[in-house]
Amino acid sequence: MNIGALEEHYKLELVPLYDREEAKSLFSLAAEQVLLLSPNKLMMQKDTEISFINEQKLLSILNDLQIGKPIQHILEEAHFYGLVFKVNEHVLIPRPETEELVDWIISVCSSQLTAKEFKILDIGTGSGCIPITLKKHLPNAGLSTLDVSSEAIAVAKQNAQRIGAEIDFITADVLTFQSKEKFDVIVSNPPYIRDLEKKEMHDNVLLHEPHLALFVNDDNPLIFYKAIADFAKTNLKSNGHLFFEINEYLGKETVEMLKDKEFIDIELRKDMQGKDRMIKAGI
Incomplete structure (x- = not known):
């Protein structure tokens, strides 16, 4: 043939x-x-x-x-922001909208990196696509990343080693995680898809990607955003930034939550498809 x-x-x-x-x-x-x-x-x-x-x-x-198996899982790799990442059933396949979030962070941070120590924390490591890409494009920044899944951390460590990015990996649950360390930037793409939205999703996602990294209960869809925002209030440096990838249907609710927690300079952005997908906030 x-x-x-x-x-x-x-x-x-x-x-x-x-x-x-x-x-x-x-x-x-x-x-x-x-x-x-x-x-x-x-x-x-x-x-x-x-x-x-x-x-x-x-x-x-x-x-x-x-x-219905995703091509990225079959080939065991996914392309993200010009890099190639190993992926498997333990991590989410990197998405184009996450590339847009990373691009936004790079554009903001590139002008802020100085001789002082600049620290970024990513929450929800997955394949490591966010922290590794940020480290490659912001080499003077110190990158830490956190995930509750030891399997995801293992995949991300392989990617960091193969791509050549020095990352501090933390295995912990963000809902209970505490630290005395201060960061210039905290970024997260946490679980945000409500159970009621499952019917809109393709079987290759529902059957083959980790539900732990995808879904939240309908009655508390911002559970991770609230926890991360509370952590950021304590652990962001003065003039620091909090970045989120968000549920396209919950942009208004996420902004209101951040306002209630007294974040400032809140900016909601749409992705290339015109969907509310990312937020930046300051303290």
Whole structure:
């Protein structure tokens, strides 16, 4: 079978789960890893025959896709802000909206880094995509990151070592975590999806990504935001910043919560899709 025929096979077989363009993109990601071909070269070599071994590898990936397994988990990697991160079932797959949050933090902090010690705390490590990316782009900052999941911490440590980022890892529950350390920036992308929103989600998320990192009870959806905000009130330095990725449906409620806790200069931002997705606040 040649490349073009197998790409068409992907499109036909994945119709129940993905549209044709999504299926084409999934084939491109799979073929890039298996055949070591960039998307551009893939387009130019559609008549090239695939070896039996590589054909079987690509068909095996297709089988996993058909049962809803995310391509990032199949390939065990995800791209984020120009870096490649190892991912598995213990961590969330990095999302484009989180890249926008990281970009915002970098733009704010780049002008504030001085000779003094500048410290950033990320809460909710996951794959480590936020703290590792920040460390790569703000090398003079000290980065710490916290997660309740030891499995997630293990994945993030591997990513930090492979990418080359010095990070201080803390295994703890943010709902009870205390520290005397002061930070210039605290950032978090905590669990924020309410149970009532599960019906809107794709099965490849519901069945294959860690619910611990995704969901909160309908009756207290801001539980982690409140806890992190309380921690920030005590542990942010003067003129420090708190950054959140948020539930698109709870922007107003999150802003009001921060106002009630007397944060200042609160800014709610939309992502590229026009959804309320991130907040910056000061003390």
